[in-house]
Amino acid sequence: MKQRVLRVGLVQQTCGDDPEENLRASIEGVREARAAGAELVLLPELHRTRYFCKVQDPACFDLAEPVPGPTTDALGAAAAELDVVIVGSLFERRARGLYHNTAVVLERDGTLAGIYRKSHIPQDPGYEEKFYFTPGDTGFRPVPTSVGRLGVLVCWDQWFPEAARLQALAGADLLLLPTAIGWDPADDEAERQRQLDAWVTVQRGHAVANILPLLACNRTGAEPDPAGGPDIPFWGSSFICGPQGEVLARAPAEEACVLTAELDFSRSERLGRIWPFFRDRRIDLYDGLTRRCQDPQPR
């Protein structure tokens, strides 16, 4: 079993009104992570813009762009300059009336290594994503890169064990989740804490169940509500954990920052030998997972 160590990083950032300024901040963060030794850097969901999905506004479709396009060009140039793999996120215009929330992977030579289109799309007050994003059709296939097979998922996907499992079954070496999640200002402090803990816990759980390291990169900072309500405080708290769900690095809630941590992939290999979950999956009993529900009888 050969040891394979990789330093990874993520950029927890604020996103203001100017997309160019936001992208500049993303790339500055990548540069900082690279200087700290990271060979793979994850950015937050939709890092080029404000979180525009707070309201349903047809004008916001102007923020979308093709893939490849300006953001992949800029991230590709940064990847090549810095000799680093970058996982970014953008609002993709695929065709007229057909838009996606898409993660993009730039290889260290600047080429586009692959994309992942967000599969699970939320829709609740303040997160009006079903208006903007067609559910992704890429499926859950890791993107092969020079630093490993990247199991990229996006935000709401993080609540679905199916998504993480399918990336693992397809050979992912680690899971990466760009995200944009914040508190409802109407909730009290105890509820906020429960939500944040649930978000951390369910993702650490994916790491444990799939014996894979995981990076979750969130934005931070309060963003104004175009509908005139209170600002939405994004909760930051980005983290990197190992294949037992052990937290290796964690960002604060309210501060832009760069995190890095060293992953040792030989640990996943060792753990998979002594806790061999994949050996024991009962695929003969799992048909129900592809159904909506089992329609329980009334009580």
Add this chain to the structure above:
Amino acid sequence: MKQRVLRVGLVQQTCGDDPEENLRASIEGVREARAAGAELVLLPELHRTRYFCKVQDPACFDLAEPVPGPTTDALGAAAAELDVVIVGSLFERRARGLYHNTAVVLERDGTLAGIYRKSHIPQDPGYEEKFYFTPGDTGFRPVPTSVGRLGVLVCWDQWFPEAARLQALAGADLLLLPTAIGWDPADDEAERQRQLDAWVTVQRGHAVANILPLLACNRTGAEPDPAGGPDIPFWGSSFICGPQGEVLARAPAEEACVLTAELDFSRSERLGRIWPFFRDRRIDLYDGLTRRCQDPQPR
């Protein structure tokens, strides 16, 4: 939305050489939990005996019993006497050469409400379960009872998000996991802590992903190794959490004790409205879950 509150309990116990004494201790624990108001009480995995799977010994099949049988009779009598629902666990002899690790649910009138046969069977040094237990064929169907639909799983099942998800899809109101897990005396303190945290985290993750309360009941105490090695310390740490994975009660590692907590099922209902994961499952993308793996290409 009507509020429905239920106090639940679990019995973290040691298990010695005398099965009758162990069963007496289980029932004493149920009595204590009932006195504290619990209407549903969970016992640890295989609570009537030592954890005999540390070695592969054909003589240990003598510990098995039919269902219904002596243990369900005793637990049923206790359930009826105390007016409480009990989830127990035993080594089931189903037919010659066909044995299971089976959870049994006793209704408050003493009748056998249903069973669940452990589906995922471990096999690693000190946990020689594939020698003893045929993988269960009950599937993941909650047991309907007077206190709700019980999503019972057993021990190694706890590492499989598929098992929890299928119980939820079939209408479980809560998840219950009798277990027997301990440390390898050869591991250092940091590794022990990572393993315990992983065990807690993956189960809290099931609670979050399925918006269900969860009870995990482990045995405690060091048990001798029949092969003459060091004692195996079972790590206790039983817990009860709510549908956001929030820990409501937690036992220490090394002490027999009874835990109770109050569950409010209207919280699951409310959470399922604002974080409606089940609405958004991409069953059109989940076929791979019923396959062994996706056979990734070589790097």
